[in-house]
Amino acid sequence: MTGxxxxxxIALGLGLLGLAGFFWSLGNGQFDDxxxxxxxxxxxxxxxxxxx
Amino acid sequence: xxxxxxAKALAALPETLFSVPGMRCAxxxxxxxxxxAHAPGIAAARVNFTAKRxxxxxxxxxxxxxxxxxxxALGFDAQPLLDPMTVTGDQESRDLLKALAVxxxxxxNIMLLSVSVWSGAEGGTRDLFHWLxxxxxxxxxxxxxxxxxxxxxxxxxxxxxxxxxxxSIGVTLxxxxxxxxxxxxGAHAYFDGAVMLLFFLLCGRWLDSVMRDRARDGVxxxxxxxxxxxxxxxxxxxxxxxxxxxxxxxMTMLVAAGExxxxxxxxxxxxxxxxxxxxxxxxxxVPLGPGERIHAGTLNLxxxxxxxxxxxxxxxxxxxxxxxxxxxxQSKSRYVRIADRxxxxxxxxxxxxxxxxxxxxMIAGAGWHHSLLIAVAVLIITCPxxxxxxxxxxxxxxxxxxxxxxxxxxxxxxxxxxxxxxRALFDKTGTLTLGRPDPVNLDALDAPGKALALALxxxxxxxxxxxxxxxxxxxGVTAASVEGAVETPGAGVEALAKGVRVRLxxxxxxxxxxxxxxxxxxxxxSPVTILFEDAMRPDVRASLATLxxxxxxxxxxxxxxxxxxxxxxxxxxxxxxxxxxxxxxxAAIAELDAAxxxxxxxxxxxxxxxxxxxGHASLAPASASDAGQNAADAIFLGxxxxxxxxxxxxxxxxxxxxxxxxxxxxxxxxxxxxxxxxGMVTPxxxxxxxxxxxLIVVANALRLKGSAR
Numbered sequence: 053m054t055g056x057x058x059x060x061x062i063a064l065g066l067g068l069l070g071l072a073g074f075f076w077s078l079g080n081g082q083f084d085d086x087x088x089x090x091x092x093x094x095x096x097x098x099x100x101x102x103x104x
Numbered sequence: 105x106x107x108x109x110x111a112k113a114l115a116a117l118p119e120t121l122f123s124v125p126g127m128r129c130a131x132x133x134x135x136x137x138x139x140x141a142h143a144p145g146i147a148a149a150r151v152n153f154t155a156k157r158x159x160x161x162x163x164x165x166x167x168x169x170x171x172x173x174x175x176x177a178l179g180f181d182a183q184p185l186l187d188p189m190t191v192t193g194d195q196e197s198r199d200l201l202k203a204l205a206v207x208x209x210x211x212x213n214i215m216l217l218s219v220s221v222w223s224g225a226e227g228g229t230r231d232l233f234h235w236l237x238x239x240x241x242x243x244x245x246x247x248x249x250x251x252x253x254x255x256x257x258x259x260x261x262x263x264x265x266x267x268x269x270x271x272s273i274g275v276t277l278x279x280x281x282x283x284x285x286x287x288x289x290g291a292h293a294y295f296d297g298a299v300m301l302l303f304f305l306l307c308g309r310w311l312d313s314v315m316r317d318r319a320r321d322g323v324x325x326x327x328x329x330x331x332x333x334x335x336x337x338x339x340x341x342x343x344x345x346x347x348x349x350x351x352x353x354x355m356t357m358l359v360a361a362g363e364x365x366x367x368x369x370x371x372x373x374x375x376x377x378x379x380x381x382x383x384x385x386x387x388x389x390v391p392l393g394p395g396e397r398i399h400a401g402t403l404n405l406x407x408x409x410x411x412x413x414x415x416x417x418x419x420x421x422x423x424x425x426x427x428x429x430x431x432x433x434q435s436k437s438r439y440v441r442i443a444d445r446x447x448x449x450x451x452x453x454x455x456x457x458x459x460x461x462x463x464x465x466m467i468a469g470a471g472w473h474h475s476l477l478i479a480v481a482v483l484i485i486t487c488p489x490x491x492x493x494x495x496x497x498x499x500x501x502x503x504x505x506x507x508x509x510x511x512x513x514x515x516x517x518x519x520x521x522x523x524x525x526x527r528a529l530f531d532k533t534g535t536l537t538l539g540r541p542d543p544v545n546l547d548a549l550d551a552p553g554k555a556l557a558l559a560l561x562x563x564x565x566x567x568x569x570x571x572x573x574x575x576x577x578x579x580g581v582t583a584a585s586v587e588g589a590v591e592t593p594g595a596g597v598e599a600l601a602k603g604v605r606v607r608l609x610x611x612x613x614x615x616x617x618x619x620x621x622x623x624x625x626x627x628x629x630s631p632v633t634i635l636f637e638d639a640m641r642p643d644v645r646a647s648l649a650t651l652x653x654x655x656x657x658x659x660x661x662x663x664x665x666x667x668x669x670x671x672x673x674x675x676x677x678x679x680x681x682x683x684x685x686x687x688x689x690x691a692a693i694a695e696l697d698a699a700x701x702x703x704x705x706x707x708x709x710x711x712x713x714x715x716x717x718x719g720h721a722s723l724a725p726a727s728a729s730d731a732g733q734n735a736a737d738a739i740f741l742g743x744x745x746x747x748x749x750x751x752x753x754x755x756x757x758x759x760x761x762x763x764x765x766x767x768x769x770x771x772x773x774x775x776x777x778x779x780x781x782x783g784m785v786t787p788x789x790x791x792x793x794x795x796x797x798x799l800i801v802v803a804n805a806l807r808l809k810g811s812a813r
Contacts, residue, residue, distance in 0.1 A: 056229075060236065064213060071209045075202065088153030091130040 494765035518737035522755035531707035541636035
C-alpha cells in the first residue's frame with residue numbers, strides 16, 4: 053500500500069504538470085502559428101537571411 | 105527566431121495587422137520580417153504564416169498607405185485588417201480546446217485507475233480508486249461539460265430538445281450515480297465512461313469549430329475590395345488619410361487612378377473612367393466628369409478625381425444590397441444540418457429507451473437502485489459518441505482536402521448543402537471571366553518594345569499598367585533601363601531610354617466600343633496599340649463539362665449588357681439571362697427553387713450578394729467583393745474555375761462517408777443497446793464499445809483525405 057500511496061500522487065502530479073504546461077503554451081501563443089513554426093526552423097537567425 | 109528589431113522598438117508602438125495572402129514559403133517569412141524591420145518608420149514585424157498575416161509595429165506618424173507601400177516594396181500585396189472581428193475570434197475554439205485537454209487528462213488518469221479495478225482490485229483498494237476517480241471526474245464534468253450543459257439548457261428553455269440534452273442527462277446521471285455507488289462501496293462506477301464520453305464529444309465539437317475558424321481566417325485574409333479609407337482634402341489644401349468609418353458627408357476625398365472609392369459621392373473635379381463591374385456587373389468602363397454621382401466600391405481607372413462625399417459607411421448605395429442580402433440569408437438559416445435532423449428522432453428515442461428500461465426493471469422487481477444503474481448504462485451506451493464525431497470528422501477532413509486545392513469552405517453545413525445542388529447559375533464578369541483586363545495582343549510588340557513597356561509599366565499604379573506588368577513578367581521579359589520616368593495622371597508615363605523619348609499611355613484616338621487600350625511610342629515611330637480584354641477563366645469549358653457529368657445544369661445570370669454576354673454564352677453553349685438587377689437574380693433562384701431544384705450560385709460582385717445568400721449553396725472567387733465573399737459558402741482561389749466541380753464532388757463524397765458513419769453508429773447501437781437493457785453492460789464493456797465505435801468512425805472519415813484529387 054505504501055507503494056501506491058507514493059505512485060498515485062506522482063502519476064497524477066505528472067499528468068497535472070502536462071496539463072498546466074499545455075494551458076500555459078496555449079495562453080502564450082505557442083499554438084497560434086503552427087504552419088509558420090515548421091518553416092521558421094529553416095531560417096537563419098542572423099541578418100544575412102534571404103532578403104533579396 | 106524573431107526578426108532583428110532595432111532599439112527603437114522599446115516603447116509601446118501602435119500595431120497594425122495586414123493580410124498578406126501572397127506568402128508561401130520560409131523565404132517569404134524572413135523577407136517580410138527582416139525587410140520590414142529595416143523600412144523607415146517601422147520598428148518590427150511578425151508574420152503569422154497560418155493566418156497569412158503580418159503584425160507591424162510602427163511609429164505613430166507612419167500612415168497606412170506608407171505601410172502598405174513598404175510591404176509592396178518587398179513584393180507582396182498587403183491589405184490592412186481594421187475590423188477587430190477578424191482579429192479576435194477563435195476564442196470559442198480555444199475554450200473548447202481547454203475543455204478537451206482537461207477531459208483528456210481526466211479520462212487518461214481515471215482509465216489508469218479503472219484498469220486496476222477491472223483487473224480485480226477488491227475492497228478498500230477498489231474504494232480508494234473509486235474515490236480518486238470521483239475526485240478527478242466531478243470537477244472535470246463541471247468544467248468540460250459546460251458547452252453541452254449550456255446548449256442543452258438553451259434548447260430546453262425554448263421547449264425543444266437537441267443532441268446535447270441526452271448527453272447532459274447521461275453524463276450528469278452517470279456521475280451522480282457513480283458517486284452514490286462509491287459512497288455505498290458498490291462494485292461498478294461509471295466515472296471513466298462519463299469522462300470519456302465528454303472527451304470524444306468535445307473532439308467533434310472542437311473539430312467543427314476549428315473548421316469554421318480556418319475558413320474565416322482564409323476569408324478575412326482576402327477581404328480587400330472596399331477601400332479601407334481615403335485621402336481627404338482639408339481646408340488648408342493639405343490632405344490627410346482618413347479611415348472609411350471616419351468619412352463623413354461633405355468631406356472631399358482625393359481618388360487616384362487605380363484606387364477604389366471608399367464612399368458614395370459627386371465628382372467635384374477631374375475626368376476619368378470608372379470600373380463599376382463589382383457593383384453592377386457591367387464590364388465596359390463608364391466615362392465620368394464633374395457633377396456626376398459615383399458609388400463606393402467602384403474602381404477609378406484613369407485620372408485623379410476629387411469627390412465630394414454624399415454618403416459614407418452604412419448609408420451608401422451598398423446598404424440597399426445589404427438589406428436584400430440579409431433577407432435572402434434568412435431562408436438559408438432555416439436549413440437543418442444532418443446531425444440535428446438525426447438528433448430530432450434520436451434524442452427522444454434515447455430518453456424513451458432509458459426510461460422504459462428503468463420502468464421495466466422496476467416492474468420486474470429489481471429495486472430502484474438496480475433499475476437506475478441499468479437506465480444509466482443505457483444512456484451512456486446510446487450517447488451519440490460516434491454520432492457526434494461522425495459528421496465533424498468527415499467534414500473537417502474534406503475541408504482540409506479542399507483547402508489544399510484552393511477552396512475555403514466556411515462551415516460544415518456548406519458542405520452538406522453543396523452536396524445537394526442540381527442546378528448552377530453563374531455570373532459572367534469576374535466569375536466566368538477573370539474580371540480584370542488582360543493584354544490580348546502582346547505579340548504586336550517586338551522584344552525591345554516589351555522590355556521598354558515593362559520598364560514604363562512598372563512605374564505606374566494604373567490598373568492597365570499593372571496588368572501589362574503582370575503579363576510581361578509572366579513572359580519572363582526583363583525591363584530595359586530608362587531614366588527620368590514621369591507619370592502624368594490620366595495621360596501616361598514618359599521616360600528617356602538611351603536618349604530616345606519613350607511613352608506608354610492613353611492612345612491618341614479613342615477606340616470604338618470603348619475598349620480598353622494603351623499605346624507605346626518610341627521616339628518618332630508610330631505608336632503600337634495594346635488592347636485589353638476581360639479574358640475567360642482557363643478550364644471554363646472543362647469545368648462546365650464536369651458539372652454536367654455530375655448532373656448539374658448550368659446557366660448564366662448577368663447584370664451586363666446583352667452584347668457583352670452573348671459571345672460568352674455562345675462560346676460555352678449556356679443559356680443566359682442579361683441586364684439583371686440583384687432582385688432579378690433573386691427571382692431567378694426563387695423560380696428554380698419553386699420548381700424543386702437546389703441552386704448553386706457562383707458569383708463575385710456586390711450585385712451577386714443577395715443571390716449568393718439566397719442560393720442553396722454558393723461559391724465566390726477570391727477576387728470577389730467583400731459582400732460576395734461574406735455571402736458565399738465557400739471561396740475558391742486562383743484563376744481556374746475547376747474548384748467549382750471539385751467542391752461539389754468532394755461535398756458528395758463527404759455526404760456518402762457521413763451516411764456510412766451514421767449507419768455504423770446505428771449498427772453499434774443495435775448490438776449494444778439490447779445488452780445494456782438486459783443489464784449486461786459493465787463499465788469495461790461500455791468503455792470498449794464507446795472508444796471502438798469512435799475510432800472506426802474517425803478512421804472512415806480519414807478516407808476523404810485524397811478526395812479532392
